[in-house]
Amino acid sequence: MDASLATALIKLGGAAAFSLAALGSALGTGTAGMAGIGAWKKCYAQGKPAPFILLVFIGAPLSQTIYGLLMLINFNKIAAQIATNPEVAAIWPAVLGAGIFGGIAVGVSAWYQGGVSASANDSIAETGQGLTNCIISIGIVETVALFVTFLIGMAFK
Template sequence: MDLGQLSAGVVMGIAAIGSGIGICTAGQASVGAWKRCFLNNKPAPMVLITFAGAPLTQIFYGFILMGSIAKSAKPGEFLLGLGVVSGLALAISAVVQGKVAAAAADAQGETGKGFAQYIAVVGICETVALFAMVLSMVSC
């Protein structure tokens, strides 16, 4: 078994799992905020879709990292460890980003204010995933 090639799939899979969880969390909050708007005869802000989709990017980071790992000549054991840890970093970033985005969707839906502040905090969670991807690529 080629552990290096296995690790390429592992990083992508773990990152995708985290993205799915984060999207679910943020999406549920966005739908709930829209429901409250409809019940109160207020316009439903479409900007909430931004929060719902924010954790999706970690899948792309996992895909990019998968390509770097697959091309690496480093030992398979090293790459497997890198794939697991990097995938977990991307996944945790996505899950946390989903939770932050859920709170942001709730606040934006309720008040109609603060989008710039909310998206900035969501972006900080995104930065963790970017750092994890780039630093892992440098390690390949």
């Protein structure tokens, strides 16, 4: 295979990882944002101040976009190695696949983190209690994206 085509396909894996992670972040923040607006309405209707922490919950799924960016950067480093080590070109299918499946995993993590954040918004707005449990629950979902981002590179070692 031509080295330039292998380089392009490896970079496509990075672009897929970033784009799919960002897609999940959009779905997650959208879900959490809708619930946050409903939670604010609930607070205002009850004459209570709206907790600021709801904004943190809404933004939580954005971190997965950063994880997608880290995968993109790492995959571009792999692509750059082809210039000095042409044998690296042979792993393009693995890198492309890792980008697609890693991006899906990180994106789904963001999407579900948005769902957990939505529930946290409702819970905190209604009761004002359980903040620690909500943050831990959001963090558990985040851990999936962290594992994928930092361990997927083991496939190339």
